[in-house]
Amino acid sequence: FAPATSKLLSSALPSFTQLLATSYPYLFPRLHLARHKASARRFRSFHPTRRPPNIKPKSIHLIRIRIRILLSLIHSTHIITSTIMIRSISIASILLLLAGASCAFQPSAPSTAHRSVTSGKASSSALFEYVPKWKKKETLADSAGDMSDDDKGLMGTIPVIFKQGNETRRTLASPGQPLSFVAAQAGQPIRYGCKKGECGTCECMGNGKWIRPCVESVPDWAPGQELVLNIKELKSKSTSSGKFYSVKSFFMGFYNNFVGMFGFVKQRKAAKKNWEERQEYEDLVKVLAAEKKAARLAREAEEAEKLQLEISAVLKKEAEVAEAQREKLTAKVAEEREAAGVRQIR
Ligand code: FES
Numbered sequence: 001f002a003p004a005t006s007k008l009l010s011s012a013l014p015s016f017t018q019l020l021a022t023s024y025p026y027l028f029p030r031l032h033l034a035r036h037k038a039s040a041r042r043f044r045s046f047h048p049t050r051r052p053p054n055i056k057p058k059s060i061h062l063i064r065i066r067i068r069i070l071l072s073l074i075h076s077t078h079i080i081t082s083t084i085m086i087r088s089i090s091i092a093s094i095l096l097l098l099a100g101a102s103c104a105f106q107p108s109a110p111s112t113a114h115r116s117v118t119s120g121k122a123s124s125s126a127l128f129e130y131v132p133k134w135k136k137k138e139t140l141a142d143s144a145g146d147m148s149d150d151d152k153g154l155m156g157t158i159p160v161i162f163k164q165g166n167e168t169r170r171t172l173a174s175p176g177q178p179l180s181f182v183a184a185q186a187g188q189p190i191r192y193g194c195k196k197g198e199c200g201t202c203e204c205m206g207n208g209k210w211i212r213p214c215v216e217s218v219p220d221w222a223p224g225q226e227l228v229l230n231i232k233e234l235k236s237k238s239t240s241s242g243k244f245y246s247v248k249s250f251f252m253g254f255y256n257n258f259v260g261m262f263g264f265v266k267q268r269k270a271a272k273k274n275w276e277e278r279q280e281y282e283d284l285v286k287v288l289a290a291e292k293k294a295a296r297l298a299r300e301a302e303e304a305e306k307l308q309l310e311i312s313a314v315l316k317k318e319a320e321v322a323e324a325q326r327e328k329l330t331a332k333v334a335e336e337r338e339a340a341g342v343r344q345i346r
Pocket of ligand 1: 191193195197200201202213214215
């Protein structure tokens with residue numbers, strides 16, 4: 001449905017925007033007037049001697065605009081209705097096709113001979129009744145009929161009572177016998193899952209405690225002490241091979257698709273959150289890097305300043321030494337000249 005919706009929106013939206021654009025002076029008259037004044041002012045600033053064009057809607061404009069609004073409305077409605085109709089027709093055809101396929105793949109009714117074997121007699125009303133190809137194995141309790149427990153071979157010292165809804169089954173078991181075997185022997189249906197004691201599908205209440213019959217066994221109690229098991233009720237008491245094409249499977253297909261879509265949306269949300277977190281983290285890293293860079297630059301500037309000071313101190317010292325040497329030399333030269341003058345006079 002997503003492409004259909006986007007197509008519908010993309011085709012209907014321009015029409016709506018056009019409608020909005022044409023009806024805008026009437027929807028927001030103040031804003032329109034303000035814009036009109038502003039544009040007139042701008043016009044006057046460029047052409048001080050000319051009159052600005054009147055962009056206020058006149059009555060003829062009004063009629064034209066109303067006609068355009070009406071046409072846009074008709075156009076949008078037409079697009080929406082036609083798209084919905086086309087989609088509904090295609091969906092209805094798909095449904096019809098699927099229903100036809102479902103009827104075509106319905107398992108054929110078994111032959112009269114087969115029915116007579118499985119159900120004993122064939123009535124005309126049960127002509128198209130679905131009969132699975134498998135046959136449930138008879139339990140000891142099923143075949144025994146009204147025989148006593150001893151005659152059935154149900155031996156044991158611990159009476160085990162299975163309660164499921166309004167039904168109660170009694171049997172006998174020996175300590176250490178697996179509860180699943182005891183239940184199967186007594187013809188008590190229990191729904192199992194993993195049969196390893198992990199999933200909890202078979203969990204039932206045994207003498208006020210939750211136990212898992214797939215792994216539990218009959219406790220080592222004193223003879224005569226009863227073990228009462230409250231079993232969860234089952235919708236169907238036999239495992240059916242089921243039909244591949246059925247009304248349920250048809251709806252389950254839709255359900256699975258919906259679940260898949262929901263999963264995608266969930267994943268997308270999680271991915272978005274993840275992306276936002278990453279962005280935040282990257283921003284933080286950027287800030288930290290900028291701080292680090294600023295600190296490094298400040299340190300370098302400080303070091304450069306220190307170096308500059310040291311260099312200027314050295315230069316100053318050298319200049320002082322040179323000055324002292326120059327003064328010394330000047331004094332020496334003056335002394336020598338003076339001595340030379342004295343010698344000439346002599
Ligand atoms: S079947 Fe899974 S816990 Fe018993």
